[in-house]
Amino acid sequence: MSPQYSLRSLLLVILAAFSANASNWLYLAKLSSVGSISEEETCEKLKGLIQRQVQMCKRNLEVMDSVRRGAQLAIEECQYQFRNRRWNCSTLDTLPVFGKVVTQGTREAAFVYAISSAGVAFAVTRACSSGELEKCGCDGTVHGVSPQGFQWSGCSDNIAYGVAFSQSFVDVRERSKGASSSRALMNLHNNEAGRKAILNNMRVECKCHGVSGSCEVKTCWKAMPPFRKVGNMLKEKFDGATEVEQRKIGSTKVLVPKNSQFKPHTDEDLVYLDSSPDFCDHDLKNGVLGTSGRQCNKTSKAIDGCELMCCGRGFHTDEVEVVERCSCKFHWCCFVKCKQCHRVVEMHTCR
Structure with missing residues (x-):
């Protein structure tokens, strides 16, 4: 050939x-x-x-x-x-x-x-x-x-x-x-x-x-x-x-x-x-990325909860700082002015 x-x-x-x-x-x-x-x-x-x-x-x-x-x-x-x-x-x-x-x-x-x-x-x-x-x-x-x-x-x-x-x-x-x-x-x-x-x-x-x-x-x-x-x-x-x-x-x-x-x-x-x-598992050949590293909800019992999302492998918990708009006030006329508030939250990701 x-x-x-x-x-x-x-x-x-x-x-x-x-x-x-x-x-x-x-x-x-x-x-x-x-x-x-x-x-x-x-x-x-x-x-x-x-x-x-x-x-x-x-x-x-x-x-x-x-x-x-x-x-x-x-x-x-x-x-x-x-x-x-x-x-x-x-x-x-x-x-x-x-x-x-x-x-x-x-x-x-x-x-x-x-x-x-x-x-x-x-x-x-x-x-x-x-x-x-x-x-x-x-x-x-x-x-x-x-x-x-x-x-x-x-x-x-x-x-x-x-x-x-x-x-x-x-x-x-x-x-x-x-x-x-x-x-x-x-x-x-x-x-x-x-x-x-x-x-x-x-x-x-x-x-x-x-x-x-x-x-x-x-x-x-x-x-x-x-x-x-x-x-x-x-x-x-x-x-x-x-x-x-x-x-x-x-x-x-x-x-x-x-x-x-x-x-x-x-x-x-x-x-x-x-x-x-x-x-659950990474299988790129079949287009499945798995759930490792995915964020999950610790308090949820649904599929987005850490137990189901992480397929029983457990999860990591990290503290992260988030910035949000807060103390917003309306000023005449016509705009809203807000402050930036910082707070620390827990983030859970699958192992």
């Missing part, structure tokens, strides 16, 4: 490994911008995209910066929601960005897929409403007078466009494989659950018009929930996720609860196939 052929084979293996994980596109979050793309060939150089995503990139150059923002939203929200857990959504500079945790069919992977698809739908919809994209704008289907008697006006969020783009971009790998494997079905289900967290929680925002602030006329529009609320809802779904297995019903392969005593999951629930590791 020639050296050139060996190198080419190695590259193909590496590319196949990168493409094996449908969440590799999250690597876009590491970029400072995708909006500066000036040539379609640049899409080929974006790390983490499979070929069909590269094709979508070429057809939707202006949307790709919103996809990048969606990836950033997803990672930041994941890290916020799991800040007090053993696995805290820490990212790597390699693919996949969450390590091999997301290559297994765990609860953690379920959450990552859900929050990621929601992040893209949210960011693209927000870009539509703010006039950043030529391909979409406000939701033109929301108009006229509502059954409640108020006038639809303003810019309603075009969530239909954002969801459709998320389905096309995020789901593409599972769709291209025919969505027949258990993991493909799991990913597709959780992707849709993430988008449902936005779709099913759209809210109506209104503004009153009239003399002296009276509400003689009220105009309203549809708006997405804050992304923090989306994260909160998906975190609740993570805690109550259903363990499933694949079964064939007729000619269709579906996921059903592994325990027949559990009620069937809904489209909004998260599902998983495999048990999670305990995340």
Whole structure:
């Protein structure tokens, strides 16, 4: 075998490994911008995209910066929601960005897929409403007078466009494989659950018009929930996720609860196939940083408590000085002046 052929084979293996994980596109979050793309060939150089995503990139150059923002939203929200857990959504500079945790069919992977698809739908919809994209704008289907008697006006969020783009971009790998494997079905289900967290929680925002602030006329529009609320809802779904297995019903392969005593999951629930590791020990190969050195709460009995967070290894206690604002006073007009107070507190970190 020639050296050139060996190198080419190695590259193909590496590319196949990168493409094996449908969440590799999250690597876009590491970029400072995708909006500066000036040539379609640049899409080929974006790390983490499979070929069909590269094709979508070429057809939707202006949307790709919103996809990048969606990836950033997803990672930041994941890290916020799991800040007090053993696995805290820490990212790597390699693919996949969450390590091999997301290559297994765990609860953690379920959450990552859900929050990621929601992040893209949210960011693209927000870009539509703010006039950043030529391909979409406000939701033109929301108009006229509502059954409640108020006038639809303003810019309603075009969530239909954002969801459709998320389905096309995020789901593409599972769709291209025919969505027949258990993991493909799991990913597709959780992707849709993430988008449902936005779709099913759209809210109506209104503004009153009239003399002296009276509400003689009220105009309203549809708006997405804050992304923090989306994260909160998906975190609740993570805690109550259903363990499933694949079964064939007729000619269709579906996921059903592994325990027949559990009620069937809904489209909004998260599902998983495999048990999670305990995340106690450092395992960089699998993207697990372990809990050594993590801060813990000595008085808590929950997962953020030192006993559970430190996996029974014990913890160190140090006294540290913190500086806080104190003795704040309002001065007319109009500013608040505070003093700086120093105090010593105990900080507990896992061994």
